[in-house]
Every structure is written in C-alpha cells, then in structure tokens.
Amino acid sequence: MKKSETLSNRLIRKLGIAFFFLVVLMGTSYILISVYFTNKHFEERSQKLNAQLANHLIEEKFNGDSPFLEDGTVNKPLFGDLMHDMMAVNRGIEVYLLDSLGAVLYSVVLKHDDPADPVQYVDLNPIEEFIACSGDRYILGDDPRNREQKKIFSSAKFENQGRTGYIYIVLAGQELDNVASSLLSDYFMKLGIGASVLTMVFALGLGLTSFWFLTKNLRSVIQTVRRFREGDLDIRIEEPERTDLSVLATNFNEMADTISRNMEEIKSVDVLRRELIANVSHDLRTPLSIIHGYVETLQMKKEQLDESEKDKYLDIIKGSSEKLSKLVAQLFEYSKLEADQVKPLKEPFSITDLAMDLVAKYQLLASEKSIKINVNADNNTPLVFADISLVERVIQNLLDNALKFSPENGKVSLEISSNEKDVEVAVTDSGPGISENDQSYIFDRYRQTRKSSKSDGVGLGLAIVKKIMELHNTTIKVISEPNQGSTFQFHLPSYSPSH
Numbered sequence: 296m297k298k299s300e301t302l303s304n305r306l307i308r309k310l311g312i313a314f315f316f317l318v319v320l321m322g323t324s325y326i327l328i329s330v331y332f333t334n335k336h337f338e339e340r341s342q343k344l345n346a347q348l349a350n351h352l353i354e355e356k357f358n359g360d361s362p363f364l365e366d367g368t369v370n371k372p373l374f375g376d377l378m379h380d381m382m383a384v385n386r387g388i389e390v391y392l393l394d395s396l397g398a399v400l401y402s403v404v405l406k407h408d409d410p411a412d413p414v415q416y417v418d419l420n421p422i423e424e425f426i427a428c429s430g431d432r433y434i435l436g437d438d439p440r441n442r443e444q445k446k447i448f449s450s451a452k453f454e455n456q457g458r459t460g461y462i463y464i465v466l467a468g469q470e471l472d473n474v475a476s477s478l479l480s481d482y483f484m485k486l487g488i489g490a491s492v493l494t495m496v497f498a499l500g501l502g503l504t505s506f507w508f509l510t511k512n513l514r515s516v517i518q519t520v521r522r523f524r525e526g527d528l529d530i531r532i533e534e535p536e537r538t539d540l541s542v543l544a545t546n547f548n549e550m551a552d553t554i555s556r557n558m559e560e561i562k563s564v565d566v567l568r569r570e571l572i573a574n575v576s577h578d579l580r581t582p583l584s585i586i587h588g589y590v591e592t593l594q595m596k597k598e599q600l601d602e603s604e605k606d607k608y609l610d611i612i613k614g615s616s617e618k619l620s621k622l623v624a625q626l627f628e629y630s631k632l633e634a635d636q637v638k639p640l641k642e643p644f645s646i647t648d649l650a651m652d653l654v655a656k657y658q659l660l661a662s663e664k665s666i667k668i669n670v671n672a673d674n675n676t677p678l679v680f681a682d683i684s685l686v687e688r689v690i691q692n693l694l695d696n697a698l699k700f701s702p703e704n705g706k707v708s709l710e711i712s713s714n715e716k717d718v719e720v721a722v723t724d725s726g727p728g729i730s731e732n733d734q735s736y737i738f739d740r741y742r743q744t745r746k747s748s749k750s751d752g753v754g755l756g757l758a759i760v761k762k763i764m765e766l767h768n769t770t771i772k773v774i775s776e777p778n779q780g781s782t783f784q785f786h787l788p789s790y791s792p793s794h
Contacts, residue, residue, distance in 0.1 A: 314505075339433040341466050342447040345388075346430025349451035349462040352377070352390075361455055362392060369401040378403045391439060393417055393461040399439050400460070415439045417463055422450045438465060512538045516547065528555050579622065582615035625755040628688075632762040639682035639766045643790035646679045646686070646718055647672045650709050653690050657698065665704045668694075672711035678790040679718050685763045686787065689771075692756040693722040693783050700726030700781070717789055723782040729775040737773065760785075 360373050369392060378390040391402040399405065399415040421436040425448070428434075435445035449464045515532070522530045531551060535544030589608045593600070600608075631637050647670075654668050661668050679686075690709070697707045705725040712719050729737060738761040764771045764785055775781035 335433075338447045338467065342433060342449070343430060345449050345464075345466050347451075348388075348449040348466075349464050352381070352462055352464075353451050353453045357453060357455055362453070362460070363456060363458060367458075371401060374401055375403060387467060389440070389465040391417070391463040391465070393422075393463050395459045395461075397422075397461075402439070404440065419461075421448075422461060422463065425450055426452060436463070436465075512544075516544060520547065523551055528558070579619065582619040582622075585615040586612050586619075625759065629755050629759050629762070632759060632766075637685070637766065639685055641680050641682055641767075643678040643680050644683045645676075646720065646787065647676050647711055649683065649687060650690060650711060650720070653687065653694065654709060657694050661698055661707065664698065664701070666698060666701050667706050669706070669708045670711075671708060673713055676711055676713050676718060679787040680790040681767055681787050685766065689760050689763050689785070690720070690722070692760050696756055696783075697722055697724035697726070697781075700724055702726070713789065715789075717786045719784060719786050721782050721784045723780060725780045728777045728779045729773060729781050730777055734773055734775060738771070 356373070356377055360370065362370050362373065364370050374390075374392060381388060381390055389402065389404050391405075392400045394400055397417045397419045399417065405415065417437045417439060421434050424432075425434045425436070430449065433447075436448040436450070438444045438446045447466045449466060451462050453460060453462060515538075519530055519532050528551070531548050532538065532544040535541055535548055538544045589612050593605065593608055597605070650670055650672065654670050657668060694707070694709070701707055701724045707725070708721075708723045710719075710721045710723070712721075738757050760771055760783075767787065769786050769788075771783060771785040773781055773783050
C-alpha cells in the first residue's frame with residue numbers, strides 16, 4: 296500500500312513540477328508578447344498621429360525661406376532653428392534633410408564637420424511607400440544613427456529652386472530609445488510581478504481542480520489494482536473503454552482475466568496432480584505387489600513347486616513387469632509432450648498403408664478376444680502431411696483403447712475417408728460406450744471413466760492422443776452413446792506441393 300501511494304505521490308509531484316514550469320513559461324511568454332505588441336501599438340499610433348508632420352513643416356517653413364543658399368549649400372541656420380524648435384517640443388524626434396537619392400544632407404543630430412565621415416543614406420523605398428499611402432499604413436524606415444534598427448517616421452517630398460529632396464523625420468529617435476530603455480526594466484518588473492501573481496493564483500486554483508479531475512481515473516485504477524493485489528480477483532475496472540486511461544484500463548482487465556484464468560488452471564492442475572499421484576500410486580503398487588508376492592513365493596516354496604507352477608508364476612511376474620514398464624513409458628511420453636520437448640517432423644506418407652500395417656500387428660491380440668478388425672479406406676486416399684511416428688502412436692492408442700473395451704466376439708473398424716483439404720481417420724469399437732458427462736473429460740490427463748477405472752492404465756492414452764493432435768494443429772473428437780460403442784475421429788491435412 297505504501298509503495299502504490301509513493302508511486303501516486305511521485306506522479307502527482309511530477310505533474311505539479313511540469314505544470315509549474317508550464318505556468319512560468321506561459322507567464323514569460325505572455326509578458327514578452329504583451330511588451331512586443333504594446334510597443335508595436337504605440338509605434339503605429341505615433342506614426343499615424345504624426346503622419347503629416349513632414350508636410351506641415353514644408354508648408355510652413357519652405358514658403359518664405361529656401362532650404363538651400365544661393366551657392367547650393369544647405370541653409371543650416373534655417374534648419375538649425377527649425378530642427379531645434381521641433382525637437383524642443385518633442386525630444387523624441389530627429390529631423391533629416393535628404394536629397395533625391397536618399398543621402399543625408401543635414402541634421403543637427405549628426406556631425407557634418409569632418410569631411411572624412413561617409414555620407415549617410417536612407418533607403419527610399421519605405422519613404423516612397425509611406426508617401427504613396429499618405430501615412431495610413433504602419434511602415435518602418437532606416438535610422439541614420441543606427442543602420443541596424445528600423446524606426447517609425449514621417450516623410451514628405453519637396454521641390455525648391457529646381458532641386459528636389461525629402462524631409463525625413465524619425466519619430467522615435469535615440470533620445471526616446473534612451474528614455475524607453477530606462478523605463479523598460481521597471482515596466483517589465485511591474486508587469487511581471489502583477490502577471491505572475493495573477494497567473495499563480497489563477498493557475499493554483501485551476502491546477503488543483505485539473506489535478507483532481509485528471510487523476511480521478513488514475514486513482515480509480517490504483518484502487519482497483521490494490522484490491523486485486525489484496526485478493527479480490529473478481530474486481531475489474533468498469534467500462535474501461537470510456538475512461539481517460541482506456542488503454543491502461545483495458546490492459547489491466549485483460550491481465551486480471553489472464554491471471555485469474557491461470558490461477559484456475561493451476562488449481563485444476565493441482566487437483567489433477569493429486570489424482571495422478573493417487574492413480575499412479577495404485578497402478579504402480581498393484582504390479583509391484585504382484586511381482587513381489589510371486590517372487591517371494593518362488594523363494595519360499597521353490598522346492599515344493601513343480602515346473603508347471605513355477606512357469607505359471609514366472610508368466611504372472613512377466614505380465615506384471617510388462618504392465619509396469621508400459622505405465623512408466625506412458626508417463627515418460629506424456630511428460631515430454633507436456634513440456635513441449637517433442638517437435639513433429641512432418642513428411643508426406645500414406646495413412647492407408649500405415650493403418651494396414653498396424654491392424655496386421657493387432658490381429659493376434661484381437662484374436663485372443665475373438666474381435667474382428669476391419670479397415671475401410673478410399674482407393675484414391677491422398678497422402679497426408681504429418682509426423683508418421685506420432686500418427687502411428689495415435690492409431691496405436693486408439694486401437695488399444697478399442698480392443699480393451701470391446702467385448703469378446705466384438706468388432707473394431709478403422710475407416711479412412713478424404714475430401715479436398717484433409718483426410719479423416721475414425722476408429723470405432725463395439726464397447727459399452729461413453730456417457731455424455733464422461734465425454735467432456737475423457738481426453739484430460741489422468742482422468743478415467745467409471746467403466747474404465749478398473750482397466751489397466753491411468754488414463755494417459757487418450758491424453759497423449761489429444762496432445763499429439765494439438766502438435767499437428769488439429770483436434771480429436773468422440774461420438775458415443777451408452778451401449779452403442781464409441782467412435783474417435785481426427786483429421787490430418789492432405790499433402791500438397793506447397794508444403
């Protein structure tokens with residue numbers, strides 16, 4: 296219980312840490328996005344508000360005075376007074392005089408005393424685009440003081456004394472950048488603290504609620520697993536396909552079914568094991584007792600017994616030892632089949648020829664009880680594809696079984712028929728038959744019917760037959776009614792070149 300609680304707490308802790316970092320990431324992203332779009336909004340608003348500033352400057356200042364002197368140089372006193380007046384009103388703006396190619400002719404924020412300084416140029420494409428749309432669109436232009444940055448601007452084209460040029464006003468100059476940068480950290484701190492506190496409070500409530508709902512099915516699964524571990528083998532997760540953890544729930548139910556089924560099989564095997572011990576103990580004890588008794592008799596009375604009695608006792612000892620040897624061989628054979636140590640070596644062969652050979656070997660044993668064995672087979676029976684030695688063992692066990700239960704002057708028949716896909720083999724006896732209740736378990740290991748319980752063996756013959764059929768991916772079935780004999784049928788695949 297402590298272990299499952301630890302696992303649950305560990306998972307919740309990991310989810311909590313992941314959620315915390317997610318909240319921090321979202322909060323940081325929110326702040327950065329807010330600052331970015333706020334800045335863009337401020338720039339767009341400022342640009343539209345001052346879109347016509349350059350036009351107003353040209354209209355007011357260039358009507359009476361010329362931006363150029365008679366020698367063609369820039370009228371610096373005019374521009375000096377003009378730019379200082381405008382920049383005194385708004386320290387964030389910078390005014391530039393450009394020629395028709397975009398070269399900066401004059402600005403009070405630039406030094407023009409050193410002739411070695413290169414001429415600054417401003418890209419005219421944004422300026423032409425701005426003039427074409429009359430400042431209705433958000434457009435960024437070059438910053439002559441920092442070519443790596445783009446700034447909002449206002450611009451207008453002028454013509455004077457046969458010369459053309461542009462008034463280019465940067466609306467967010469370096470002075471504004473310096474002030475903005477000093478305020479930005481404070482703005483970030485205030486926004487960050489406010490957003491973080493609000494986000495944390497909101498996330499805490501949302502997180503706890505989410506964890507409760509998200510782990511509801513997980514807690515149910517853990518509780519079910521705990522009850523299953525404590526011995527409630529019938530417990531299952533209800534409607535597993537409708538839960539949030541459908542794959543886990545379905546797999547647990549299937550695993551629980553498998554474990555329960557295996558435990559039932561283990562219990563059944565334990566019952567069968569006890570029956571085996573009882574049956575084997577009885578069947579081993581009987582021939583051993585007979586052997587021991589007659590050997591002891593021969594030792595004690597060897598001088599009193601004539602040769603015919605000695606031979607009779609030795610025959611009994613021999614029969615009991617053969618019975619004992621057969622029992623041990625059956626146990627050994629079934630144990631190998633049960634442990635999957637036998638692999639069928641399949642090959643094509645004639646099932647009819649095999650049946651004929653086996654029936655010939657059993658004729659002598661059948662004649663002792665005056666039982667007649669018949670073989671009925673189609674003339675065109677195809678070859679079968681199977682392990683010939685294992686199939687021989689199946690027919691032997693079925694013939695042993697048939698002869699054992701058929702009465703004297705009885706009849707045993709072995710019929711072979713075929714269709715397009717397989718060959719059917721049926722062994723029929725004229726014995727007492729098998730009740731419907733007994734038919735359900737006659738192929739189980741170590742199980743015998745009431746009528747066969749007094750016969751030789753511990754019921755391994757039919758169990759061996761069933762196991763061999765399973766190795767050939769086929770089955771065997773019994774058709775029987777009381778006092779009507781029994782028929783055992785199995786099928787083997789016909790041989791084709793594709794095998």
